[in-house]
Amino acid sequence: MATNSALATHTQQREFLTFVLGEEHYALDIMAVKEIRGYEAVTRIANAPPFIKGVLNLRGDIVPIVDLRMKFNVGEATYTEFTIVIMLHVDNRIVGVVVDGVSDVINLSDDEIRPPPEFGVAFDSQYLVGLAAVDEQLVILVNIEKLISSDELGLFEQKQNTVQE
Amino acid sequence: MSIEMEQFHNVFFEESQEHLDEMEQFLMELDLDSPDKELLNSIFRAAHSIKGGSGIFGFDALTGLTHVMENLLDRARKDSLTLTLSIVDVLLSTVDILKGILHSYRTGGDIDWSAIAAGTEALDAVLGTSAPSESQTQGYGLFEQPLLVNEPEGFGLFADEPGAEKDEGFGFFAPSDEPVSARNEDEQAFGLFEPLPPASEKPAEAETAQKQPEEKSAPQPLSRSATERKGGAAASESSTIRVDTQKIDALVNLVGELVITQSMLSMISGNDSAEAEERRLAALAELERNTREIQEAVMSMRMLPMSFVFNRFPRLVRDLSGKLGKSVELCIEGGSTEIDKGLIEKLVDPLTHLVRNSIDHGIEKPQRRTECGKNEEGLLTLRAAHKGGSILISIIDDGAGLNRERILAKAYENSVYVPEHPSDTDVWNLIFAPGFSTAAEVTDVSGRGVGMDVVRRNIEALGGRVEIESEQGQGAAFHIRLPLTLAILDGMCVAVDGQVYVVPLVNIIESIQPQPEQIKSMGNDKLLWVRDEYWPLLQLGQHMGVQARHQDATQGIVVLIESAKKRFGLLVDSLVGQQQVVIKSLEQHYKRVAGVAGATIMGDGSVALIIDVESLSSKVKTAPQPVREAS
Known part of the structure; x- marks a missing residue:
């Protein structure tokens, strides 16, 4: 990291964690990641949409688990011993995200990030930071904070608006 | 700055x-x-x-x-x-x-x-x-x-x-x-x-x-009592608390013992001999005792004496009695009774309201008191005491008591629902109806009718209840019963479809496996005839979004539940057992869920949801008794 930033004197370097959903490669800002762990059984919550798998106990905190594969219809929502949960720290809250796997931590400078496409990705473009090519592999950079705190996921109580239920 | x-x-x-x-x-x-x-x-x-x-x-x-x-x-x-x-x-x-x-x-x-x-x-x-x-x-x-x-x-x-x-x-x-x-x-x-x-x-x-x-x-x-501290300028809830050093010393001691027990266990680990097994059992017993004591010690840090609330009342009583031309002696008992800090902060308003009420409505003017042959000076008692697993706070006055006729008349006038042949308790509870006040005229002390319903709501929000005792001409007593703490709950664990749910023990009357002849149908709703009453049946699985193993009540277990407003039976697959659970917030990382008061962590590390009995009771559609409104 130190050497990298020394090289990139003019552009901002950021670290991203890449993960796999179905066939596609995604990446999120590593600063939002609290930890990575295997999938374990969760406690279901009444009247929650199917992509909210439930809650689990993360060392005393009751943390909701979201399956992005179900939310965005990518890949198959199967749970094997290789299924991964990324624990994210967003807005003083902890949220777990189920993905098919995590692959790498990559360094990207701002000029390596290209603007996101308007279509062709499972995520709405408002939740994307951009695209980047890493080892000839296209990686989609996700604005995970915006996605997790969005009303679309409905994970958090909406701030001002009336409750959606 | x-x-x-x-x-x-x-x-x-x-x-x-x-x-x-x-x-x-x-x-x-x-x-x-x-x-x-x-x-x-x-x-x-x-x-x-x-x-x-x-x-x-x-x-x-x-x-x-x-x-x-x-x-x-x-x-x-x-x-x-x-x-x-x-x-x-x-x-x-x-x-x-x-x-x-x-x-x-x-x-x-x-x-x-x-x-x-x-x-x-x-x-x-x-x-x-x-x-x-x-x-x-x-x-x-x-x-x-x-x-x-x-x-x-x-x-x-x-x-x-x-x-x-x-x-x-x-x-x-x-x-x-x-x-x-x-x-x-x-x-x-x-x-x-x-x-x-x-x-x-x-x-x-x-x-x-x-x-x-x-x-x-x-x-x-x-200086002995811990005192509330307010954090930011706008923060109304304080985030720090003062604790007696003795309590901390005790905790430090306990943690020391815990460390010793831990090293004991790690020394024996890997040794399979019979003697080691015996020592292991001893160490585990020690660990269990330690854990319990540490839990108690930590909980006691959240405890404040009731005097923290009570101490503000002498001033209030003095001012109010002066204003109303009444002579009132305030007697405070059990000020050293300890209660959870979270409860204490929320008790101030309801208690203030009840004390005001007692002085305004309860205690008569000195002249009237002498006519009744009472001491000229009215006596108002504030009392706090531990009773079983709960704390009982009483506000007792020796005033006129509640007036049955006036309350009933007022209730009819405001078309508040009155049961047929109301018992005294029924009548007293009418004053908790929203918008109810029997004060002849509105003063700045009381009479606006916003109050008793709020008092009851506040107390119930804390998991407590308000009871009224009254004797015409002798005085009235308001008893507030509260759980000792908000952080730990005595619960009954029940299972539906393999998921464990916790029902607060205070709300449970009994659990039964009903006989077929006890189940009656009323339209789509099922009623259970038990204890000479019809109890509406709720399926816990249906409200929690899981598939119950037994749709038929006679195959499962019915937990009879009493909430503040209603009584009903809750159909579950099986009972798991009774245990104390630590209440965890769901809202911290997620959001409020209807019918769920919070979550807890079971012995195996899994999460169990705690049932919110009050919100569940609002799902009960029919009144349990065929008694209909008199008017």
Whole structure:
């Protein structure tokens, strides 16, 4: 990291964690990641949409688990011993995200990030930071904070608006 | 304002609030015929501490007023001025003004200079001397600097010169992360405990409170009780709590034992011999005892004595009875009963309301009392006591009692639902209906009809209940029953479709496996005939979104539940067992879920949801009894 930033004197370097959903490669800002762990059984919550798998106990905190594969219809929502949960720290809250796997931590400078496409990705473009090519592999950079705190996921109580239920 | 300054300010606000509360309490305690010197000294010192602190921070409005107040108090304690009831009244209203100023500084609001001027004038009038004109013309700046060293004498109890000591105390503020050991040497009576773990600036803030020299002047009764501290300017819930050092020492001891047990266990681990097995069992038993004791010790840190709430009532009773021309003696019992801090903060409003009610509606005017052959002075008792696993707070008056006819008449008038042939208890409970008041006219004390329903709602929100006892002409008693703590719950674990749910034990009457002839159908709803009553049946699985193994009630277990409003049966697959659970918030990382009060972590690390009985009871559609409204 130190050497990298020394090289990139003019552009901002950021670290991203890449993960796999179905066939596609995604990446999120590593600063939002609290930890990575295997999938374990969760406690279901009444009247929650199917992509909210439930809650689990993360060392005393009751943390909701979201399956992005179900939310965005990518890949198959199967749970094997290789299924991964990324624990994210967003807005003083902890949220777990189920993905098919995590692959790498990559360094990207701002000029390596290209603007996101308007279509062709499972995520709405408002939740994307951009695209980047890493080892000839296209990686989609996700604005995970915006996605997790969005009303679309409905994970958090909406701030001002009336409750959606 | 820099962050550090803000920390000092917060400490000053806390301390001053305490001093003001003390002053008020001691002023109430003063026996005017033979004033206690020590008490007068305490009041004086409290005023002086506020003056000194406000001078340092430049809170001029406080400095000016407390200075005049201090002059008066100084003369009183030196016997050159005899305190009378009217002087105490002036002092009390000065305390009120000071509280107002403090609040303005704290919240950044505007200072009411005219009130200060009026207060200063009133004090000056009592002093009978023309006080320095600066105090009237807001030239408070003059006091700022000299005050610290102004009165080197007259501090009987201060060992050191106050100014110097203060500096020494503030020396600790430099944001150091001093460990506990540094704290203990100085102020033995105070420990600090922070219920909300993160927030890195807290240790320094804790230190400040610890080292604040004014504490030396804090008199015993209050200094032993932990005191609420408010964090940010707008924060209404305090995030820190003071804890008796003894409690912390006990906890440190227990943790020490835990470490020993742990090393014992790790020593034996891997050894399979019979002797090791025996020692392992012993160590596990030790561990269990340790865990329980640590849990108790930690919970006790959240406990505050009821006197924390009760102490504000002498003033209220005095003011109110004066205003209403009644003579009331207040009797406080069980002030040392400890109760969870979270509960205490939310108890203040309901209790205040009930006390006001008792004085306004309950206790009669002196003349009427003599006519009834009662003592001219009414007796109002505030009592707190532990009863079983709960705490019982009673507000008892020997006044007129509730008037059955008037309540009924009022209920019909406001078309409040009244059951047929209402029992006394039914009638008393009518006063909890929204918009209900029997006061003949609306006063500023009571009668607006917003109140008793709010009281009951607040108490129920805390997991408690209100009961009323009343005897016409003899008096009335309001009993508030509350759980000891909000953090731990006695629960019955039930299972539906392999998921475990926790039902609060207080709501459970019994659990039965019904016989087919006990189940009756009414439309789509099922009713259960048990205990000579029809109970509506709710399927827990249906409300929790899981598939129950048994749709048929006779195959599963029905838990009979009583909520504040309704009684119903809850159909579950099976009972898992009864246990104490630690309540965890779902909202912290997720959001509120209908029908769920929170979550807990079971022994195997899995999460179980705690059922919110009150919100579930609102799903019960039909009234359980075929009794219909009389009107």
